[in-house]
Amino acid sequence: MMKIGSIINGQERIEENRQTMAVHNPFDNEKVAELKLAAKKDLDDAVTSSFETFHSVMKAMPAHERADILRKTADLLEKRTDEFATTICKEAGKPIKYSRGEVERSIQVLRFASELAKNITGEVVPMDAAVGGQHRIGLVKREPLGVVGAITPFNFPLNLSLHKLAPALAAGNTVVFKPAEKTPISAYKLVKLFQEAGLPDGVINLVIGTGEEVGAPLVTHDHVHKISFTGSLAVGKNIRETAGFKKVTLELGSNSPNILFEDSDIEDAATELVKGAFAFSGQVCISAQRIYVHQQIYDNFLSSYIQKINALRIGDPLDEKTDIGPMINQEEAERAKQWIDDAVEKGAKIEVGGEQDGAVLTPTLMTNVDENMKIIAQEVFAPIVSVIPFRTEEEVIGYSNNSIYGLQAGVFTKDINRAMRVADRLEMGGVWINEISTYRQDNHPYGGVKQSGVGREGVKYAIEDMTETKFIGIKIDQNKQ
Ligand SMILES: NC(=O)c1ccc[n+]([C@@H]2O[C@H](COP(=O)([O-])OP(=O)(O)OC[C@H]3O[C@@H](n4cnc5c(N)ncnc54)[C@H](O)[C@@H]3O)[C@@H](O)[C@H]2O)c1
Numbered sequence: 001m002m003k004i005g006s007i008i009n010g011q012e013r014i015e016e017n018r019q020t021m022a023v024h025n026p027f028d029n030e031k032v033a034e035l036k037l038a039a040k041k042d043l044d045d046a047v048t049s050s051f052e053t054f055h056s057v058m059k060a061m062p063a064h065e066r067a068d069i070l071r072k073t074a075d076l077l078e079k080r081t082d083e084f085a086t087t088i089c090k091e092a093g094k095p096i097k098y099s100r101g102e103v104e105r106s107i108q109v110l111r112f113a114s115e116l117a118k119n120i121t122g123e124v125v126p127m128d129a130a131v132g133g134q135h136r137i138g139l140v141k142r143e144p145l146g147v148v149g150a151i152t153p154f155n156f157p158l159n160l161s162l163h164k165l166a167p168a169l170a171a172g173n174t175v176v177f178k179p180a181e182k183t184p185i186s187a188y189k190l191v192k193l194f195q196e197a198g199l200p201d202g203v204i205n206l207v208i209g210t211g212e213e214v215g216a217p218l219v220t221h222d223h224v225h226k227i228s229f230t231g232s233l234a235v236g237k238n239i240r241e242t243a244g245f246k247k248v249t250l251e252l253g254s255n256s257p258n259i260l261f262e263d264s265d266i267e268d269a270a271t272e273l274v275k276g277a278f279a280f281s282g283q284v285c286i287s288a289q290r291i292y293v294h295q296q297i298y299d300n301f302l303s304s305y306i307q308k309i310n311a312l313r314i315g316d317p318l319d320e321k322t323d324i325g326p327m328i329n330q331e332e333a334e335r336a337k338q339w340i341d342d343a344v345e346k347g348a349k350i351e352v353g354g355e356q357d358g359a360v361l362t363p364t365l366m367t368n369v370d371e372n373m374k375i376i377a378q379e380v381f382a383p384i385v386s387v388i389p390f391r392t393e394e395e396v397i398g399y400s401n402n403s404i405y406g407l408q409a410g411v412f413t414k415d416i417n418r419a420m421r422v423a424d425r426l427e428m429g430g431v432w433i434n435e436i437s438t439y440r441q442d443n444h445p446y447g448g449v450k451q452s453g454v455g456r457e458g459v460k461y462a463i464e465d466m467t468e469t470k471f472i473g474i475k476i477d478q479n480k481q
């Protein structure tokens, strides 16, 4: 069983007298790590190290060196794919096939960042476009912000950490990295991998601790220039209110809609939406939580969907055949079960599932739901999906937009004119046509509107958000030879 702690200025802090926290495998409750928790003093040391390292080491590191370190880290991660996949599986309870998929995406994120590190460009402004602007040159440079505070969630402990660390490094920043205390092991191993790839001490300072003890002071620290947060709406709101003048990116929750018009390919949509609703037990921010199906195909879709959900294999996440493992812990499974019971009391029907055993909640399909039920109005973040009939385009756009969230949606139709019309009217950060809301690549802009967040990730876009433009104007003296 591993004992792990914060890594500050290259040194691990695991002294015996520290507060500890255990990490358990959510499936069998095996203790997989003991954390030596950071305190406020460690957080302050981490920020000081990152601040000083930015001004000494990072400012002097050329882009090609940053790119090389990112590329080497990708190569090292690729060699250790199975080790990292098993780590994610054990600390998060994520089925091994999805854990391996997360590692494969993480390798791509590192490679995207390595390539982009050498292509952070500015522009030349046409000064003579303005009256009196002739004989002047205008340059726009992109400069790193300084210290980025990266705070990450439990559900994609490697890839969503890299969506902050890799762009930050590519842009020339330093990072104070606060991973989720529920799933810190892959984050710890990632920092070690960067060290092995040659990243100088102090560029990434890892702080393993609770949100209250070290997350909150990171958000308010004066020597931190940006907070990049992925997590719940509640914490995101708190960060928005306490971060002061720092730049802030918030990647928050959702209750993603998927719309099937009458000309959808029912079988294909049903197959994809099983993954879309139940991958990692629905603990995915863009999980297909609401499926709106045109009344003409409602019965056929429902029948096919029920059949495919019943075929899902529930079991040990380390088993390659497992589709459904545990949720992150029993408390979350009990919360989700309570939301199901609440909906049933208000008239909803359980078509499949609805059974909870410890941290496992069986894949659950609900019908006869209404927009006021928690399983519709809030983010379930569990293996629960609702299928709702609709009659008109106008009606289903109204349903989909009736939410405090707006992250990603899926729209299924063969009519491209209708698809684009609907996409334009959906209040979302992203819309997929003939693809599920749960699908994401790591190189497109990603983020929400309304209370799903602020700002965008996706490596190129995160780099932009982790840099500041500087204008430099030059007046040319025409009289001097
Ligand atoms: N939009 C996205 O890209 C995206 C991706 C993954 C998860 N999420 C969201 O994350 C949530 C699930 O993750 P979670 O349970 O780990 O979220 P969470 O908000 O409970 O925790 C996220 C991180 O914030 C830290 N934290 C907690 N309180 C804090 C505080 N007061 N100040 C600073 N940091 C604090 C936690 O320690 C953790 O590292 C869901 O709502 C999901 O929708 C969103």
Ligand SMILES: O=C[C@H](O)CS(=O)(=O)O
Binding pocket: 155, 156, 159, 160, 283, 284, 285, 286, 438, 439, 440
């Ligand atoms: O949980 C939300 C994540 O953003 C999904 S993904 O890892 O980006 O696909």
